[in-house]
Amino acid sequence: MPATAAPRIDRLSVPDASGHFGPYGGTFVPETLMAALAELEAVYRSARADPAFQAELRHHLSEFAGRPTPLYFAERLTRHCGGAKIYFKREDLLHTGAHKINNAIGQALLARRMGKKRIIAETGAGQHGVATAAVCAKFGLQCVIYMGSVDMERQALNVFRMRLMGAEVRAVEAGQRTLKEAINEAMRDWVTNVRGTHYILGTVYGARPYPEMVRDFHRVIGAEAKEQILSREGRLPDELVACVGGGSNAIGLYFEFLEEPGVRMIGVEAGGRGIRRGEHAARFAGGKLGVLQGCKTFILQNPDGQIELTHSLSAGLDYAAVGPEHAFYRDLGRIEYAFATDDEVLEAFQLCSSMEGIIPALESAHALAHGCKRARALAADKIVIVNLSGRGDKDVQEVARLLAKRE
Ligand SMILES: *Cc1c(COP(=O)(O)O)cnc(C)c1O
Numbered sequence: 001m002p003a004t005a006a007p008r009i010d011r012l013s014v015p016d017a018s019g020h021f022g023p024y025g026g027t028f029v030p031e032t033l034m035a036a037l038a039e040l041e042a043v044y045r046s047a048r049a050d051p052a053f054q055a056e057l058r059h060h061l062s063e064f065a066g067r068p069t070p071l072y073f074a075e076r077l078t079r080h081c082g083g084a085k086i087y088f089k090r091e092d093l094l095h096t097g098a099h100k101i102n103n104a105i106g107q108a109l110l111a112r113r114m115g116k117k118r119i120i121a122e123t124g125a126g127q128h129g130v131a132t133a134a135v136c137a138k139f140g141l142q143c144v145i146y147m148g149s150v151d152m153e154r155q156a157l158n159v160f161r162m163r164l165m166g167a168e169v170r171a172v173e174a175g176q177r178t179l180k181e182a183i184n185e186a187m188r189d190w191v192t193n194v195r196g197t198h199y200i201l202g203t204v205y206g207a208r209p210y211p212e213m214v215r216d217f218h219r220v221i222g223a224e225a226k227e228q229i230l231s232r233e234g235r236l237p238d239e240l241v242a243c244v245g246g247g248s249n250a251i252g253l254y255f256e257f258l259e260e261p262g263v264r265m266i267g268v269e270a271g272g273r274g275i276r277r278g279e280h281a282a283r284f285a286g287g288k289l290g291v292l293q294g295c296k297t298f299i300l301q302n303p304d305g306q307i308e309l310t311h312s313l314s315a316g317l318d319y320a321a322v323g324p325e326h327a328f329y330r331d332l333g334r335i336e337y338a339f340a341t342d343d344e345v346l347e348a349f350q351l352c353s354s355m356e357g358i359i360p361a362l363e364s365a366h367a368l369a370h371g372c373k374r375a376r377a378l379a380a381d382k383i384v385i386v387n388l389s390g391r392g393d394k395d396v397q398e399v400a401r402l403l404a405k406r407e
Pocket residue numbers: 098099100127128202203204243244245246247248249250316317361363364389390391
């Protein structure tokens with residue numbers, strides 16, 4: 001990026017005091033939730049400034065989740081792609097299989113601080129549900145997970161995992177019977193039971209303070225990666241690549257680098273079967289400004305403002321809206337966005353498995369597909385870090401089915 005084009009960034013001043021990321025974000029919820037959101041924000045701000053809370057969080061991230069995760073040099077993939085060095089940030093090695101546990105631990109500790117003993121959460125692919133069920137078991141909290149009945153069928157193994165860890169999984173039968181409907185149901189539960197219940201939202205989305213709070217619980221990803229690349233290579237990376245569903249693993253990696261003008265950042269959305277209405281989930285390649293489930297942001301919608309159907313082979317990226325902080329940094333030109341199609345993702349999934357001995361989550365394979373393209377476009381002395389947000393064990397059955405269909 002030429003120096004003149006680099007926007008001035010003050011990452012700690014985002015969001016502003018009203019919970020806005022420029023024109024995005026805000027608090028679009030029923031009045032009955034305003035008191036609970038205000039309480040959450042107050043408790044979060046006091047916890048963030050409390051060294052004892054931070055020490056306890058670090059302790060659980062280390063002992064329960066398995067942090068720090070390695071920064072891994074993907075030597076054979078680097079040679080195959082042919083260009084810049086490719087490193088993986090290994091969030092796939094975390095307990096329960098993805099970065100989601102960083103946020104689940106943080107919010108469970110906040111629930112305890114608020115004296116709330118009942119936890120609810122939404123889940124699509126089931127990864128956030130599994131992370132939430134795990135922390136609830138560990139901290140002795142009651143746990144109810146809302147999940148669309150279509151997703152429950154597609155992700156039966158994760159449903160079993162959650163139940164094994166003591167969670168009650170409630171099937172949602174409305175609408176498309178997937179993630180969006182599960183969030184609606186979780187919000188309805190929260191409105192009804194708000195006094196003793198905390199809602200652990202799973203990404204950098206929703207009403208204030210969720211986008212900022214969830215981001216802060218994932219900042220550890222980039223903080224570690226920065227230290228690791230400096231000690232390994234003696235310099236900062238040239239590019240960071242991460243997949244973007246709501247956007248939590250991506251902003252978690254980017255945050256510590258936002259004020260480093262030499263580091264280019266690219267978020268990769270789900271291109272599905274291509275950029276045609278209803279065939280993808282690339283909000284920046286067809287979305288418009290709107291309000292959905294608590295915040296104002298880029299949303300895939302039809303001309304009447306109804307939420308568009310989405311498609312991706314990876315359930316974790318299959319959502320019509322994107323976190324407000326991403327929309328903000330895209331406007332500034334600080335973060336760029338691309339997409340990977342289902343076909344490119346399947347190829348990257350197999351390539352990473354066979355070349356590195358690492359089976360990536362289908363979500364992470366979006367970042368891999370684009371990361372390989374970027375590496376190829378760069379010289380051999382450049383460095384690209386790809387966020388490996390999760391492992392692919394949950395996806396092997398689905399991939400086997402998709403590959404069999406092609407033969
Ligand atoms: C949930 C999930 C994602 C998408 O969520 P973000 O908030 O965009 O990070 C990506 N990768 C994996 C492995 C996930 O489980």
